[in-house]
Amino acid sequence: MKAFIDKILIQPLREVFQKLSAFAPSLLTGIVVLAAGVVLAWLVKLLVVRIIRILKLDAAFARSGVTEALQKMAVKDTPAKLVGRMFYWLVVFIFFILALSVMRMPVIDELLEKFLLYLPNIFVALVVLAIGWFLGNFLGRAALIASVNAGMKAAGPLSKGIKGAVLLFAFVMAFEQLGIGRSTVIAAFAIVFGGAVLALALAFGLGGKDLARSFLEKRFKKSGESDRGDGLKHL
Amino acid sequence: MSGKTPDAAGIGRAKTAGLKNVDILVGIPSFNNARTIGHVVRAVEAGLTKYFPGRRAVLVNSDGGSSDGTTDVVRDASLDLDSILLDHRKGGFRKLVIPYHGIPGKGSAFRTVFEIARELEVKACAVVDADLRSITPEWVELLIKPVLEEGYDYVAPYYMRHKYDGTITNTIVYPLTRALYGKRIRQPIGGDFGFSGELASFYLGKDVWASDVARFGIDIWMTTTAVANGFKICQAFLGAKIHDAKDPAADLSAMLHQVVGSVFDLMEDYADIWRTVRDSEPVATFGFVYSVGLEPIPVNLEKMIEKFQMGVRELAPFYRSFLPDDILAFLNDLAARPDRGAFSYPDAAWVRTIIHFVLACHRKLVSREHILKSLTPLYLGKVASFVIETWESTAEEVERRLEDLCRSFENEKDYLIERWNGSA
Structure with a gap:
């Protein structure tokens, strides 16, 4: 009986204890690394927020429309705090990975390796999204100003359409970079974009043929004043 | 008198070969101005003959690649001196038709004029727009004489214009430049100016020819540069200004962007100067001021x-x-x-x-x-x-x-x- 208990209970418990005592230093080191990471992350967050305030980047974010967009998404933090928080979690995450790696567990090592190889994709996708965001805003605003100056009634929708198209394009590129639903996303993008272009072509062709004719006539026919009764010479 | 069309290899000595000791240069920038430039050329020639008969003079047409025969009109424009009771000139007179290079625009055309002025070491220059309908021989006298005989470096135009002609000038450029630099130059972007050879060389020394100055910004740049650098300034009353619209196809916002952008850029360059200026003062004005009837301008x-x-x-x-x-x-x-x-x-x-x-x-x-x-x-x-x-x-x-x-x-x-x- 004693041999039986020793075999099915004591022996395994001893093995568990041995493994735990072998693993404990690594675990302890991991916890220490993680704790150090949390402290460092907190310091990095403070530093980043301070730098953003010194460089007055909050005002720049407000001007570029980032703050407004965040508010629309119900994000209450200022962009400075948000960036600070992102850095905080980034440092915590890096130290978490370090902590896992010092524990030397084969499964985790393998997962870590895959994840580390995937990280550049996430970085590139984020960069693509950021560029898309700024480019979309810039081009949308340029289109808005140009169409307002041209007196186009649909200035607002046109501007939003251009901004949306650029953002959509950026999202598609980002998803493609991440390898998420690569073929589905591209196909969806092609369908949506192609559909939009076709719809616009049909709308212009059917609904705006008179407008197009008048535009072309104005453009290519020899005429006097282009605008009804306006002879102002601005210079 | 002879016309000349050099090749497009830039402004070189070959183009001004044989020209020496030139006293006066009159530049006419053009681009598809065949309808009006003939009158401008004749008025300039008459002005040079009537008021500067003993001076050696050159007329430079700096053209931006006109396709409507502008340069032919310049070459063919001739003046019947007897019909306007003028004797033939004693000094020489040449016409040069030269294509300009660089960014298409009035500023690039002016740059070519400045280069030739420097090359020929002229004493006094004037530039007049090719779209003018109201230019008379007296304009040449009024733009050149203050430089040649009174020692001024820059002569700004002063015209009678319709109250709704030159609205960018009236609502932004004139009041703003007057407040900034303290000189009451009524038409700082008038388009027709007189200036000394020294000032032409000074302009050429500035590295601005890839900016809006190369386009519609040239006029305000010339005026502001002359004022801010302490050149002696005056204005000349030229009578009525009647002209074709600058460029009927030009987009207003682009025009505004180029002119106002140039004013703003110049504020950066001369911030140390305009920040010390308080109030404004009139500048010397030459010419007999009179009022004229002007064509009404329809407004929408x-x-x-x-x-x-x-x-x-x-x-x-x-x-x-x-x-x-x-x-x-x-x-x-x-x-x-x-x-x-x-x-x-x-x-x-x-x-x-x-x-x-x-x-x-x-x-x-x-x-x-x-x-x-x-x-x-x-x-x-x-x-x-x-x-x-x-x-x-x-x-x-x-x-x-x-x-x-x-x-x-x-x-x-x-x-x-x-x-x-x-x-x-």
Whole structure:
């Protein structure tokens, strides 16, 4: 009986204890690394927020429309705090990975390796999204100003359409970079974009043929004043 | 007298070969001005013959690749001196037709004129627009004589213009440059100027030929550069200015962008100078001032107000990034007014608007091009307000009205300097 208990209970418990005592230093080191990471992350967050305030980047974010967009998404933090928080979690995450790696567990090592190889994709996708965001805003605003100056009634929708198209394009590129639903996303993008272009072509062709004719006539026919009764010479 | 069309290999000595000791150069920039340039060339030749018969003179047509036969018209333009009771010249006279290079625009054409002036070491130069219908031989005298005989370096034009002709000049450029640099040069972007050979060389030494100066910005750049660098300035009364529209196809917002952008850029270059200037003073004026009847200019008020309203409605979020709340509130209120008779953009609000556009460009808050182009609807609002206010006014009354606007700009200069310094 004693041999039986020793075999099915004591022996395994001893093995568990041995493994735990072998693993404990690594675990302890991991916890220490993680704790150090949390402290460092907190310091990095403070530093980043301070730098953003010194460089007055909050005002720049407000001007570029980032703050407004965040508010629309119900994000209450200022962009400075948000960036600070992102850095905080980034440092915590890096130290978490370090902590896992010092524990030397084969499964985790393998997962870590895959994840580390995937990280550049996430970085590139984020960069693509950021560029898309700024480019979309810039081009949308340029289109808005140009169409307002041209007196186009649909200035607002046109501007939003251009901004949306650029953002959509950026999202598609980002998803493609991440390898998420690569073929589905591209196909969806092609369908949506192609559909939009076709719809616009049909709308212009059917609904705006008179407008197009008048535009072309104005453009290519020899005429006097282009605008009804306006002879102002601005210079 | 002979015409000459050199190859397109730039301005070299070959083009001015045989020309030496030239006293006077008159430049005419052109691009598809066949309809009007013949008259301009004849007027210049008559002016040189009548007022400077013993001086060696050159007429330079700096052309931007006209396809309507402009250069042929220049070469073929001839003057029957007997019919205008003039004797033949004693000094030499040559016509040069030269294609200019660089960015297409009036500024690039002027650069070619400056280069030839330097090459020939001329004493006095004048430039006149090719689209002028009202130029007379006296313009040449009035633009050249102050340089040759009175020792001035720069002669700005002073014309009689219709009250709605030159609205960018009247509502922005004249009042702003007057307040900044303290000189009451009524037509700082008039287009027809006289200047010394020394000043032409000074202009050439500046590295601005890839900017808006190469386009419509050249006029304000020439005036401001001359004023800010202490050259001796005067203006000459030339009578009426009647001309074709600068470029009927030109986009107003691009024109505004180039001219106003050049004024703003010059503010950066000469900040140390204009920040020390207080008040303004008249400049010496030559010529016999008289009033003339001018062709009425049709104005489409409805369209201007519509564009203003649309601009305020659509661009309000953008304006919010650099215009103060009180100006934004005023603009929204004005855009919402249904009564066209009550449409009024007061000087105080307009001056503050311009100052905040200046500051936005200075602080590089957002894209400079976006800032400048977004001025167009507000400018149209101010012009509409000005037209409503002065519809019944005479030319003299309108001048007095513009004097008030200039005073408003001068009174707000401290406000501008304070904020400019704060963000420097």
